Amino acid sequence: MRNSFIRILILALIIAGLGILSIYSSTYQKEGAWQDIHQRQILWVVIGLVCFFVMSQVNYRKLWDANYLIYGVALFFLFLVFALGIIRLGAQRWLRFAWFNFQPSEFAKLAVIIFMARYFSRKSVDDISLLSGKFGIFRGIILPFVFVAVPMFLIIEQPDLGSGLMLLLVFVCLLYLTNVRLKYISTLIFVLIVPLPFFWHFLRDYQKQRLLVFLNPNIDPLGAGYTVIQSRIAIGSGGLFGRGWLSGTQSQLYFLPESHTDFIFATFSEQWGFLGSSLLLLMYYLIIRQGFIIAQRTQDSFGRLLAYGISLLLALQVFINIAMNMGLAPVVGLPLPLMSYGGSSILVTFIALGILVNIDRTRSVF
Amino acid sequence: MERKIILKFLIILMFITLFIGLSNLDLLQGSKFRRLSDSNCIRLISQSGARGNILDRNGDIIVESRISYDVMILPQELDQLERILGGLARILGVEPKELKAVFRKNYFSSSLPVTVASNIDLKKAILLGEYKLEEPSIIIQPNPLRHYPYASLACHVVGYVNEIDRWRLTKLEDYGYKTKDIVGFGGVEEKYDYYLRQEEGGLSVEVNHRGKFMRVLGFELPRNGKDVQLTLDLKIQKIAEESLSSKKGSVILMDPQSGEILAMASYPNFNPSVFVNKRTRLIAGLFNNPGSPLINRAISSSYPPASIFKLAVASAALELKKINLSTSFLCRGSTMVGSRRFSCWDVHGVQDIIAAIAHSCDIFFYKTGLLLGAQNIHDYALKLGLGRSAGFELPYETSGFIPSPLWRKINKFQNWYDGDTANLSIGQGDCLVTPLQAANMTAVFANGGYLPSPYIIKSVGDMELSARKKKMYRVPFKKSTFEVVRRGMRAVVSDSKGTGNVLSGLNVSVAGKTGTAQVSRGSTHAWFIGFFPYDKPRFVICVFLENGGPGHAASVVAKQIIEAMNKQGLI
Numbered sequence: 001m002r003n004s005f006i007r008i009l010i011l012a013l014i015i016a017g018l019g020i021l022s023i024y025s026s027t028y029q030k031e032g033a034w035q036d037i038h039q040r041q042i043l044w045v046v047i048g049l050v051c052f053f054v055m056s057q058v059n060y061r062k063l064w065d066a067n068y069l070i071y072g073v074a075l076f077f078l079f080l081v082f083a084l085g086i087i088r089l090g091a092q093r094w095l096r097f098a099w100f101n102f103q104p105s106e107f108a109k110l111a112v113i114i115f116m117a118r119y120f121s122r123k124s125v126d127d128i129s130l131l132s133g134k135f136g137i138f139r140g141i142i143l144p145f146v147f148v149a150v151p152m153f154l155i156i157e158q159p160d161l162g163s164g165l166m167l168l169l170v171f172v173c174l175l176y177l178t179n180v181r182l183k184y185i186s187t188l189i190f191v192l193i194v195p196l197p198f199f200w201h202f203l204r205d206y207q208k209q210r211l212l213v214f215l216n217p218n219i220d221p222l223g224a225g226y227t228v229i230q231s232r233i234a235i236g237s238g239g240l241f242g243r244g245w246l247s248g249t250q251s252q253l254y255f256l257p258e259s260h261t262d263f264i265f266a267t268f269s270e271q272w273g274f275l276g277s278s279l280l281l282l283m284y285y286l287i288i289r290q291g292f293i294i295a296q297r298t299q300d301s302f303g304r305l306l307a308y309g310i311s312l313l314l315a316l317q318v319f320i321n322i323a324m325n326m327g328l329a330p331v332v333g334l335p336l337p338l339m340s341y342g343g344s345s346i347l348v349t350f351i352a353l354g355i356l357v358n359i360d361r362t363r364s365v366f
Numbered sequence: 367m368e369r370k371i372i373l374k375f376l377i378i379l380m381f382i383t384l385f386i387g388l389s390n391l392d393l394l395q396g397s398k399f400r401r402l403s404d405s406n407c408i409r410l411i412s413q414s415g416a417r418g419n420i421l422d423r424n425g426d427i428i429v430e431s432r433i434s435y436d437v438m439i440l441p442q443e444l445d446q447l448e449r450i451l452g453g454l455a456r457i458l459g460v461e462p463k464e465l466k467a468v469f470r471k472n473y474f475s476s477s478l479p480v481t482v483a484s485n486i487d488l489k490k491a492i493l494l495g496e497y498k499l500e501e502p503s504i505i506i507q508p509n510p511l512r513h514y515p516y517a518s519l520a521c522h523v524v525g526y527v528n529e530i531d532r533w534r535l536t537k538l539e540d541y542g543y544k545t546k547d548i549v550g551f552g553g554v555e556e557k558y559d560y561y562l563r564q565e566e567g568g569l570s571v572e573v574n575h576r577g578k579f580m581r582v583l584g585f586e587l588p589r590n591g592k593d594v595q596l597t598l599d600l601k602i603q604k605i606a607e608e609s610l611s612s613k614k615g616s617v618i619l620m621d622p623q624s625g626e627i628l629a630m631a632s633y634p635n636f637n638p639s640v641f642v643n644k645r646t647r648l649i650a651g652l653f654n655n656p657g658s659p660l661i662n663r664a665i666s667s668s669y670p671p672a673s674i675f676k677l678a679v680a681s682a683a684l685e686l687k688k689i690n691l692s693t694s695f696l697c698r699g700s701t702m703v704g705s706r707r708f709s710c711w712d713v714h715g716v717q718d719i720i721a722a723i724a725h726s727c728d729i730f731f732y733k734t735g736l737l738l739g740a741q742n743i744h745d746y747a748l749k750l751g752l753g754r755s756a757g758f759e760l761p762y763e764t765s766g767f768i769p770s771p772l773w774r775k776i777n778k779f780q781n782w783y784d785g786d787t788a789n790l791s792i793g794q795g796d797c798l799v800t801p802l803q804a805a806n807m808t809a810v811f812a813n814g815g816y817l818p819s820p821y822i823i824k825s826v827g828d829m830e831l832s833a834r835k836k837k838m839y840r841v842p843f844k845k846s847t848f849e850v851v852r853r854g855m856r857a858v859v860s861d862s863k864g865t866g867n868v869l870s871g872l873n874v875s876v877a878g879k880t881g882t883a884q885v886s887r888g889s890t891h892a893w894f895i896g897f898f899p900y901d902k903p904r905f906v907i908c909v910f911l912e913n914g915g916p917g918h919a920a921s922v923v924a925k926q927i928i929e930a931m932n933k934q935g936l937i
Contacts, residue, residue, distance in 0.1 A: 176369055233406065236391040236399025249407040253574040270403075274392035278385065285381045292374060312373075319380040326387040 004290055004360045005056060008353050011287045012052075012338055016045045016346070018280065019339030022268045026251040026259040037260065037341060044343040048350030055354025059362055063355070064302055067118045071147075074111035077104035078154040085158060093158045093333075103344035105155045105163040110348050112148055112167055113174070113309035119144055120178040121301035130179060130301060140180040141188050145171070161207055162332030166316060168192070173312045174305060210331045227263065228327045230256045234266040235277070235326060242273025260341045262333060265325040281322075287353075288315045294360040303359040310352045408583065409440060409571050411479055415564035416510035418591030420524055420554055422600040423626075423824055429524050429555075429638075431510040431590075435491040438479040438505040439469075442577030450501050451482070457493050458483055476577060479505055502579040510564070511642055518637045520603050522662035523596065523630050523760065523822065525553025526638035551641075552660065554823070556761050558594050561826045565589035592827035597626035601936060606631040609926040615892075615911035616663040616801045617927065622809035622897055622906045624836050625818025630802075634659035665758055668766040668798035669910065672883035673726045673865075673917065674893045675747070675793025677811065677851055679735055680719060682746030684847040688737040691850060694718040697729040703788045708732055711882075723854030724861040726880065726917075728792050735791025740782055743790055744770035749841055750807045751817050752799050758820055759835075766803050769796040794884060804895050805908035808879075811855060812897035812906050814848050815841050855879055856900055866894065866921045872928055874937055875900035878907075880917030889913040894920035898928060899937070 024038040063070070081095060081104055094101035123130060148171045156164035175185050200208070213225040234250035237243065246252070248270035251259040259267045269277040291311030298304040314337055321336040323329035335345040391399065416431035437458075439450055448462075451469065455462040465482050472480045486494075491506055498504045512527050530538070530549045541560070543549065549563070550556040567588030572580040606617040606629040619629040634657040640648040652659055661667060683689045697714035700707050710728040714721070722730035735743060747753055753768030769790065771782035789795035799807075802820060809818050816838035825831050855877035858866040865880040878896020885891060892914040897903040907927065909920040931937050 173373065176373065230406075232391060233399050233402045235388070236395050237403035238392055239396040239400060240392065249572070250403055253407050253572070253580065255406050255575045269388070269392070274388060274396075277388050277392070281381060281384055281388070285378075288377060292377070296370065308370075308373075312377075315377050315380065319384065322384050323387065326384070326391060328383070328387050 004294055005357045008287060008290055008357055009052070011283050011290075012350065012353055013049075015280070015283055015287075015338040016048075018268060019264060019336075019341075020045065021245060022251075022264050022271070022339065023260045023341050025246050025248065025271060026256075026264075026267045028246075029252055030254075040343075041341055041346070044346045045350075047343075048346045051347060052350040052354040052357075055351050056357040056361065058358065060303060060306065060355050060358045061362070063114050063306070064118050067115050070111045071115045074104065074108040075151060075154075077102075078108055078151055080104070082154050082157060093160055100343050103342065105158065105160055106344040106348045108151045108155065109163065109167060109170070109313055110310075110352055112151060113170060113313060114306065115147060116144060116171060116174050117302055117305035117309055119147070120174070120180075121305055135180055137184050137187070141175070141184045144175075145188065159204055159207070160333055161203075162320070162334040165332070166313070166320070166334065169316050170309060170313050173316075174309055177305065177308050213331070227257050227331060228324075231263050231266040231325050232327050234259075234263075234270040238270045238273040238277070240274045242269070242271050242276055245271050247271065262321065262331075262335060262340060263325055264339050264341070265322050265336055268339070269325075284314075284318045288318070291356055294356055298359055300359075303362070307356055307359050310356050313352065314349070405477060407572050407574070407580075409477060409479065409573055410568055411438070411505055411507070411571065412566050412568040413507060413588045414510060414566050415588035415590040417512065417527070417548070417564050418562040418827075419593045420562075421593055421595045422598045422603070423596065423628075424599070425595065426600050427515065428520055428596070428598070428600065430513050430515070432513040433508050434485045434511050435488070435494075436481050436507040436509045437483040437486060437494060438481045438507055440479050440503045440505070440571075440573060440577050440579060441473065441476045442503060442573075446503075446576065446578070450503060453497055453501065454482065454494070454504070457497060458486065458490060481507075484509070485511075503577070505569075512638065513642075514637065514639045516600075516604075517639070518635045519600075519607060520598060520630070521553075521635050521638050522632045522664070523553050523598060524638065525550050525555035526636075526641045527551065527555055528641045552762070553662070553760055554594055554596065557759055558823065558826060562591040562594060564591045594826050595824040597621075597628065597822050597824045597832075598630070599628045599936070601934060602931060603629040603631065605629070605927055605930040605934070605936075607633075607635075609923050609930065610909075613911050613914055613923070614657065614663075615909070615914055615920075617910075617923070618664050618801055618805040618906075618908040619927075620805050620809060620818070620820060620906040620908075622812035622818065622903050624832075625806075625809070625820045625838070626824075626832075626836075627820055627822045628905070630662075630664050630822070632661070632663040636660060662760065662762065663910070663912065664801045665756075665760060665763040666800075668764050668800045668803075669891050669912070670795075670797055670883040670885070671752070671793040671799040671804060672881035672891070672893060673793060674804055674807075674879050674881040674895050675752075675797060675799075676723065676726065676731050676791070677855070677879055678747045678750050678752060678807065679731055679738065679743055679791050680723060680851055680854065681750070681843060681847050682742055683734045683738055684719070684850055685746065685843050686738065686742060689719060689734055691719060695722075695727075695730045695733045697727050699729075701729050701732055703732060703736065703784050706785050708785070708788050719850060720854045720857050721861075723851070723879065724857035724864040726858075726865050731791045732788040735787050736784060738787075738791075740769075740771050740787040740790055743787070744768050749817075749843075750810055752803050752807060756800075756802055756806050756820055758802060759823055763802070764800060766799040767796060793881065801908050801910040804893065804910070805906050808895040808897055808906045808908065810841050811848055811851050811877075812903035813838075814845070814852075815843060817841050852877060852900075855896065859896075865917055866896070866924075868918065868921050869896070869925050869928070872925065873932055874898045874928055876924075876928060877903075878921070878924070880921055882917045885913070889915055892917050892920035894924045896924060904937070905931075 020038055020041050023041050027037050094103050152164045152167045234256050250256045250270050251267040288311050295304050295307035317337050320329055321334050324331050335342055337349045420429040451465045452462050455465050469482050494506050527548050527550050530547045550559040567586040569585050570583045572583055610617050610631050610633050617631040620627050636652050636659045694716050696716050697710050699713040700709035714725050714727045717727045717730045747768045753766055755765040774780050774782050819837045821835035823831055858864040858878050859869045859876050866878045869876045876896050876898040877900045881893030883891040892911040894909040897906045909924045911920050
């Protein structure tokens with residue numbers, strides 16, 4: 001039982017540690033405020049660990065009771081960001097607190113997963129079978145989609161297309177794992193895909209640019225395609241063994257933008273090469289696999305769905321971020337969980353892992 | 367539950383995709399991306415060494431390389447650039463706007479340093495060296511430039527340097543030549559370019575994404591080219607060129623005992639420094655000039671030899687025993703060959719071989735030539751080095767031409783007539799020789815029977831070449847043949863009516879032969895070939911004046927040269 005706790009903790013710590021090394025290597029030569037950025041990341045990881053321990057002790061069933069509150073708080077912060085964005089006439093993804101920036105969209109991802117897990121694991125009063133098996137199209141698809149669509153819309157409006165689509169993806173995957181009929185799910189997917197060409201017109205210019213650049217980075221090598229080209233160069237130049245820590249020219253001479261946040265995988269890969277990157281992929285896979293194992297052996301359907309949701313969230317973020325680093329996916333602003341610089345992402349990921357551990361610990365009680 | 371397993375497979379598939387993507391980038395395309403990464407952040411700044419000097423036989427410099435300084439900067443962001451250019455402008459004393467314009471003009475790619483000022487003097491270079499401590503993106507590039515202390519002196523021997531052209535590049539690419547390389551054109555510069563050429567060294571530096579200098583990665587010292595020492599004697603060369611003074615033609619002085627060229631002048635000439643300064647208008651003028659100043663007339667163009675060819679005819683006749691010392695012909699001013707009347711330039715009366723050479727009597731040689739036959743004349747001329755390339759080191763030597771009946775039959779489908787033989791006997795007709803061949807033939811008579819192979823390179827670097835270059839080919843004539851011709855040549859000068867009598871007043875005993883070549887258009891070409899001192903010849907001289915009038919004019923130039931050499935104690 002303690003097994004999953006130790007495993008997840010060790011894997012998360014190693015990955016976060018590598019993240020701190022990479023952040024240090026890409027910023028230590030910059031002047032001014034950049035100097036202590038890795039120290040801030042260490043602080044976030046420490047706070048994240050505290051949250052991890054706390055969440056692993058708190059019974060996850062309490063989240064069932066608090067799910068409306070959590071969902072409401074997440075919506076409130078998203079509205080706040082939305083409102084401030086209108087007032088300040090510009091992109092707004094953060095809320096500025098005393099000494100850090102809080103990114104509500106990270107929090108919202110977890111909140112939606114908790115909300116959905118509860119929604120689909122309610123039981124009817126008379127027998128103990130799950131309600132979701134009897135859901136029609138309205139209660140099975142339309143209503144939950146509205147609950148997801150509201151935060152999703154707010155996030156996409158920030159604008160943060162990546163996190164918004166992430167919510168949608170996790171939602172669809174969760175639907176798939178519940179008893180909701182496959183017919184309904186495919187209807188939803190069909191309805192979502194058909195108007196896609198129409199949505200093209202609603203995308204912002206830079207988003208269109210990024211999608212075009214994804215198809216061919218060389219159409220704009222010094223503009224929108226620059227990041228992808230440089231990131232591919234960074235990863236590829238690592239070769240088998242990498243260029244060594246603190247010896248990556250791409251990230252340290254600033255050819256690679258966002259080398260400590262969204263493109264931290266390229267920074268890491270340049271310095272540690274194919275072997276290091278493969279190990280990193282393996283560690284991510286092991287964490288996610290652990291999540292799936294926990295989900296599978298949990299009898300409680302709320303806990304099971306929650307564990308699946310958290311593992312899926314992790315898996316999709318890792319996949320999309322690394323694929324985008326390699327030029328296999330369009331550039332969307334998604335951090336690499338546990339590695340990218342950023343307090344909100346680190347904190348939410350550790351909290352999610354804490355919940356995961358707690359599900360495993362509590363499972364025997366039922 | 368089916369759905370769980372499918373989802374699990376999807377996750378595994380995602381990670382396999384990532385792994386394949388990683389292998390593709392790192393393992394399959396790794397070296398390509400490594401190269402791209404390097405070209406992102408590594409800039410090569412080449413530094414050239416100095417091209418080798420060209421020296422005369424005494425080690426005096428004819429052409430050298432002087433250092434001039436170029437200022438280059440690494441391209442970077444605009445605000446940085448403005449600051450740097452502003453600083454540079456202050457030190458160089460020019461308007462920042464001008465520098466900016468130059469920068470924009472020379473900008474080629476963000477990965478190459480841009481030259482913003484060239485040829486700045488040492489003092490400014492030192493000042494800039496201090497400014498460089500503040501702005502490491504500035505590069506001060508020592509740049510060796512060809513310097514010609516004597517301007518156009520020996521320009522045809524030396525040649526000039528210029529940016530490599532397409533033709534040479536395709537030919538020399540495999541030997542490490544690159545576009546924009548400075549290579550030699552013509553003369554020693556071209557022929558010995560491989561030795562004179564410097565080896566490029568350079569600096570590799572690391573820059574950041576804004577092109578700002580970060581650190582030096584490596585440095586390789588450039589290597590200077592090797593010096594080339596010529597057999598030319600600067601003093602004699604100067605005398606030769608001064609005496610030729612603005613007359614079209616060529617002067618050659620050669621050592622008959624070794625074949626060393628002591629002086630080789632050609633006019634019209636050019637100043638090689640116009641190619642260094644890139645004075646486009648002057649360069650275009652050189653190429654368009656109808657006088658073809660870039661052509662080395664001593665080796666690259668051939669002319670009818672006229673009377674100097676009589677030496678070859680005389681030796682052939684003596685050798686084949688067609689005539690001997692007591693043979694004489696009567697010159698009445700003209701003679702009939704077949705049905706055509708061939709005239710002499712004067713009426714000489716009875717002439718033996720010595721007198722005929724001295725007076726350059728045409729009648730004597732018409733008759734001698736007819737006795738010999740054209741094929742014999744052709745063969746003996748070739749034995750004396752005419753009509754074939756002398757194997758000289760400088761590029762663009764022509765081989766001249768001696769006609770023969772067979773050649774005419776094959777190439778022109780015409781018969782050879784006695785009239786043609788008569789014409790050939792006095793060096794007219796299709797006969798062509800270069801001044802170098804004329805001098806080479808003279809050397810055979812001067813040294814008594816050895817055909818030198820003329821050379822001009824004494825040593826390259828530390829390698830002494832004289833011994834290897836000196837090749838004297840025995841000409842298998844009887845000793846008496848040379849003796850008779852020598853006496854004739856001496857009589858040209860010593861005889862009171864000799865065509866070269868103007869040279870008799872000198873302290874040095876000169877022997878020689880004049881020539882007046884008729885040309886289809888314009889004034890005659892003037893020839894004088896000779897050697898001195900008569901008893902122990904140390905110099906062979908060949909003066910050729912293109913459309914310079916009668917042979918006498920060439921003798922006058924020869925006299926000036928020998929007089930000046932005598933005065934400077936060079937003999």
